[in-house]
Amino acid sequence: MTQILIVGATSAMARGAAFAWAAQGQRLLLAGRDQAELTRLAQDIRVRFKTSAEPVALDLDETGPREGWLEALEARHGQIDGLLCAAGWMPDNETMRHGEPALQVLQRNLTGPVALINAFADRCEQRRHGFIVGITSVAGDRGRQSNYLYGAAKGGLAIYLAGLRNRLDAVRVPVLTVKPGFVDTRMTFGLPGLFLVADPLWVGRRIVAAQSAGRNEIYVPGFWRLIMLIIRHVPEFLFKRLKL
Amino acid sequence: MTAATVKQTLAGWGRYPQVASQVARPERYAEVAAWAREACLARGMGRAYGDAAISAGGTTVLMTRLNRFLSFDAGSGLVRAEAGVTLDDILQVAMPQGWFLPVTPGTRHVTLGGAIAADVHGKNHHHVGSFSAFVRSFDLFTPRGVLTCSASENRDAFNATVGGMGMTGLIGEVTLQLRRIHSGVMQVQHLPAPDLATALALMEAPEHDDEYTVAWIDCLAGGKRLGRSVFMRGHHAEGPLTAGPGEARLKLPVNLPALALNRYSVQAFNAFYYRWEGRKRKPFHCDIAPFFYPLDGIRDWNRLYGKPGFVQYQFLLPPQTAAAGLQAVLQRLSKSGNASFLAVLKRFGPGGSGLLSFPAPGYTLALDLPLRHDTLGLLDTLDAVVMEHGGRVYLAKDARLSASSLPRMYPHLNEWRDIRRQLDPDGLFVSALGQRLEMC
Numbered sequence: 001m002t003q004i005l006i007v008g009a010t011s012a013m014a015r016g017a018a019f020a021w022a023a024q025g026q027r028l029l030l031a032g033r034d035q036a037e038l039t040r041l042a043q044d045i046r047v048r049f050k051t052s053a054e055p056v057a058l059d060l061d062e063t064g065p066r067e068g069w070l071e072a073l074e075a076r077h078g079q080i081d082g083l084l085c086a087a088g089w090m091p092d093n094e095t096m097r098h099g100e101p102a103l104q105v106l107q108r109n110l111t112g113p114v115a116l117i118n119a120f121a122d123r124c125e126q127r128r129h130g131f132i133v134g135i136t137s138v139a140g141d142r143g144r145q146s147n148y149l150y151g152a153a154k155g156g157l158a159i160y161l162a163g164l165r166n167r168l169d170a171v172r173v174p175v176l177t178v179k180p181g182f183v184d185t186r187m188t189f190g191l192p193g194l195f196l197v198a199d200p201l202w203v204g205r206r207i208v209a210a211q212s213a214g215r216n217e218i219y220v221p222g223f224w225r226l227i228m229l230i231i232r233h234v235p236e237f238l239f240k241r242l243k244l
Numbered sequence: 245m246t247a248a249t250v251k252q253t254l255a256g257w258g259r260y261p262q263v264a265s266q267v268a269r270p271e272r273y274a275e276v277a278a279w280a281r282e283a284c285l286a287r288g289m290g291r292a293y294g295d296a297a298i299s300a301g302g303t304t305v306l307m308t309r310l311n312r313f314l315s316f317d318a319g320s321g322l323v324r325a326e327a328g329v330t331l332d333d334i335l336q337v338a339m340p341q342g343w344f345l346p347v348t349p350g351t352r353h354v355t356l357g358g359a360i361a362a363d364v365h366g367k368n369h370h371h372v373g374s375f376s377a378f379v380r381s382f383d384l385f386t387p388r389g390v391l392t393c394s395a396s397e398n399r400d401a402f403n404a405t406v407g408g409m410g411m412t413g414l415i416g417e418v419t420l421q422l423r424r425i426h427s428g429v430m431q432v433q434h435l436p437a438p439d440l441a442t443a444l445a446l447m448e449a450p451e452h453d454d455e456y457t458v459a460w461i462d463c464l465a466g467g468k469r470l471g472r473s474v475f476m477r478g479h480h481a482e483g484p485l486t487a488g489p490g491e492a493r494l495k496l497p498v499n500l501p502a503l504a505l506n507r508y509s510v511q512a513f514n515a516f517y518y519r520w521e522g523r524k525r526k527p528f529h530c531d532i533a534p535f536f537y538p539l540d541g542i543r544d545w546n547r548l549y550g551k552p553g554f555v556q557y558q559f560l561l562p563p564q565t566a567a568a569g570l571q572a573v574l575q576r577l578s579k580s581g582n583a584s585f586l587a588v589l590k591r592f593g594p595g596g597s598g599l600l601s602f603p604a605p606g607y608t609l610a611l612d613l614p615l616r617h618d619t620l621g622l623l624d625t626l627d628a629v630v631m632e633h634g635g636r637v638y639l640a641k642d643a644r645l646s647a648s649s650l651p652r653m654y655p656h657l658n659e660w661r662d663i664r665r666q667l668d669p670d671g672l673f674v675s676a677l678g679q680r681l682e683m684c
Binding site: 010012034036037040041043044047048186189190191 | 248249250267269271272273274309311312313314315316325326333336337
């Protein structure tokens with residue numbers, strides 16, 4: 001059995017992936033800020049799947065390297081074989097465009113995750129063992145005025161993951177980039193203009209299946225690959241005039 | 245914490261009435277306490293048929309994401325979980341370990357919170373009582389904080405909340421006592437009853453009794469065949485445990501035309517069903533799902549009734565007046581030709597402690613009626629018959645009862661109101677049903 005660290009474990013998609021792994025009997029470490037919630041989620045997984053699940057404290061707002069944190073975690077819980085980074089934060093567009101929230105969006109969606117994944121990637125490289133999954137977003141495929149700060153952070157994370165995949169291929173450590181479209185989560189609840197919203201438990205199952213299948217990059221639901229292909233190919237002189 | 249809310253049109257399972265409401269869906273347990281200081285009403289899976297799970301002017305709080313198990317003891321069968329956990333979730337966890345719901349309604353897609361709020365009953369009511377008899381405790385969030393309620397602690401709040409239709413506060417965590425089973429299979433027997441008197445006699449007769457009993461009744465049959473039924477009885481068999489109750493195999497993707505279920509199609513179905521099911525006079529084995537949850541096999545079956553929706557009418561009559569009252573109701577139904585596709589007759593045992601709980605000794609009949617121009621008028625006349633015979637209607641199914649009828653049906657209404665006022669002095673937790681029936 002492997003031990004998987006899930007970062008941003010209070011998110012609904014992370015819960016979906018946790019369910020799918022727990023159903024296979026994998027042991028889980030659920031990391032995030034809200035310990036009370038993580039404890040509930042861990043208890044839930046233990047009851048539903050009779051596998052081990054432990055809450056772990058992690059605040060991605062803290063800057064700086066993560067090597068020490070990861071070492072301490074492994075010292076306590078044993079070797080970590082896989083990492084899912086599902087952390088993400090999207091405030092409303094007006095809030096995130098200026099001042100402190102703009103930087104926080106970058107910290108929580110890009111810098112914080114990169115610091116952690118970097119530390120884990122080094123260990124995987126040394127051990128020639130492990131896997132990495134990062135959840136980005138279709139918003140990272142092209143900058144739009146409605147949420148380009150979030151998009152910039154997620155797009156940056158996607159490029160980081162692509163580079164990491166390239167680097168770790170030599171040691172056969174797979175890196176999966178997950179680009180969700182609209183998923184029925186806390187982040188999207190009540191937002192206008194959503195269509196074909198996916199169930200986060202289903203998305204979680206798709207993530208776990210794609211990881212086992214050794215995929216590199218998936219869109220969930222899959223039709224978003226086509227939508228984003230079109231969006232990426234609209235010429236910029238036209239695109240900049242659109243209200244997207 | 246900013247709570248996103250969205251304006252939605254909500255309805256119950258009968259898809260009538262449709263009511264606009266602000267809706268929120270908390271994902272963290274701490275949000276429950278915050279919502280308990282606002283005008284709101286908890287909603288689970290939306291299986292109440294009418295307007296019971298819609299806030300009257302406040303926010304309807306979807307509890308479905310607060311569905312975490314906290315513990316399950318496979319030795320004692322005690323489960324603790326958040327109110328948004330469904331009975332299906334519990335079966336998935338408990339059945340493989342030899343435990344089953346002590347009381348289950350006809351669908352497993354209801355939440356624990358909803359099952360408590362409606363104090364649901366099952367086919368074993370005449371032996372074990374309703375759901376609340378097995379609720380060891382729950383946490384009730386009110387504007388003044390959280391109360392742990394049980395039969396011994398905060399008893400008034402407990403008795404006002406079980407059957408209280410969500411109007412005493414928000415239910416957070418629940419501890420439920422499950423029951424042992426040694427098999428995932430039911431041993432079942434069907435007996436045809438050519439008329440109402442035979443059906444009632446079968447339900448009364450000790451030699452025909454079983455752990456679970458119920459009768460399907462043909463509401464369109466008239467004259468000599470009035471009350472023609474198939475009596476069904478069953479109990480948990482001995483044998484291997486199974487993994488869980490299984491999933492819906494069929495899904496109704498669209499609304500059927502409103503005319504699809506008419507007097508003639510239902511009459512034909514009923515005649516077929518009576519003969520087909522009535523011939524299973526020898527005991528046979530069947531799975532949990534078809535025995536307890538025949539309609540869960542078809543997802544979104546409420547679309548059978550088309551766009552106008554339908555109303556469910558479930559009433560109870562005390563033992564002394566049941567035979568005469570049922571006869572009077574069935575005569576009116578059969579004459580009206582309003583086709584009830586599904587009608588279920590069940591004997592109840594003693595009632596529980598819930599002040600507004602529906603079950604009490606006697607007989608209950610549940611009908612689905614497609615919403616036609618004359619349906620509501622017909623039900624008003626049935627209300628009169630039910631009250632005349634000292635009965636009541638089930639609030640979890642109701643969409644149309646009038647406020648003046650309620651006190652005659654629920655003698656403990658004022659006691660409930662007094663306790664409710666202490667728990668919720670500012671009237672935050674009022675449902676559309678509560679407003680319609682002037683309960684608060």
